[in-house]
Amino acid sequence: EVQLVESGGGLVQPGGSLRLSCVVSGFTFSNYWMSWVRQAPGKGLEWVANINQDGSEKYYVDSVKGRFTMSRDNAKKSLYLQMNNLRAEDTAMYYCFTFDMWGQGTMVTVSS
Amino acid sequence: DIQMTQSPSSLSASVGDRVTISCRASQDISNYLSWFQQKPGKAPKSLIHAASTLHSGVPSRFSGSGSGTDFTLTISSLQPEDFATYYCQLYKSYPHTFGPGTKVEIK
Numbered sequence: 001e002v003q004l005v006e007s008g009g010g011l012v013q014p015g016g017s018l019r020l021s022c023v024v025s026g027f028t029f030s031n032y033w034m035s036w037v038r039q040a041p042g043k044g045l046e047w048v049a050n051i052n053q054d055g056s057e058k059y060y061v062d063s064v065k066g067r068f069t070m071s072r073d074n075a076k077k078s079l080y081l082q083m084n085n086l087r088a089e090d091t092a093m094y095y096c097f098t099f100d101m102w103g104q105g106t107m108v109t110v111s112s
Numbered sequence: 113d114i115q116m117t118q119s120p121s122s123l124s125a126s127v128g129d130r131v132t133i134s135c136r137a138s139q140d141i142s143n144y145l146s147w148f149q150q151k152p153g154k155a156p157k158s159l160i161h162a163a164s165t166l167h168s169g170v171p172s173r174f175s176g177s178g179s180g181t182d183f184t185l186t187i188s189s190l191q192p193e194d195f196a197t198y199y200c201q202l203y204k205s206y207p208h209t210f211g212p213g214t215k216v217e218i219k
Contacts, residue, residue, distance in 0.1 A: 035208070037156075045148070045156060045199050047208040059206045100158035100167040 002026035009106030022079040022096030030074040038092035118211040124219040135200035144204035
């Protein structure tokens with residue numbers, strides 16, 4: 001069974017940091033590009049970042065460039081999103097995603 | 113950046129209706145387009161990639177068409193479980209922008 005399980009979300013103050021994780025099973029993780037997608041409360045989907053199979057290529061939406069870093073560990077079948085200098089507008093459900101497979105999401109709330 | 117628009121933003125339909133949702137890109141994206149379905153409180157579900165190829169397990173009442181800048185998602189006979197919000201997404205170039213969504217509601 002394919003599973004993508006995100007964790008690491010929570011409440012953080014503006015300017016703070018969080019590290020999201022996504023652990024996968026049921027498919028060959030190292031063969032796939034991976035994405036982070038977020039959804040602010042009551043809003044639509046927003047693509048955040050992509051990483052290629054070996055982690056050598058990374059792409060980010062402009063609003064997170066310089067603050068967020070995406071990485072992966074193929075041996076651990078894990079995907080990460082290091083989020084620094086968080087802002088209120090980063091408040092959202094964060095999903096890991098590839099091709100036709102989605103996690104259930106982890107909620108990030110940035111508030112004082 | 114390539115902009116994505118969808119129309120309508122919402123629609124009301126009855127079970128059994130044929131439903132068509134449009135997605136337009138501001139530049140040619142060939143067929144690098146996906147469609148997703150999302151129900152309230154749930155993660156999105158992937159429906160279609162490469163503009164017209166159904167993902168495994170997606171019912172055949174769903175179909176996608178188009179190329180270049182204009183794309184369509186069609187549900188041939190709307191079922192109760194199809195009431196949801198639908199999003200398109202480009203993946204021809206970065207950023208991989210999503211459309212704003214189309215909410216399909218029960219009439």
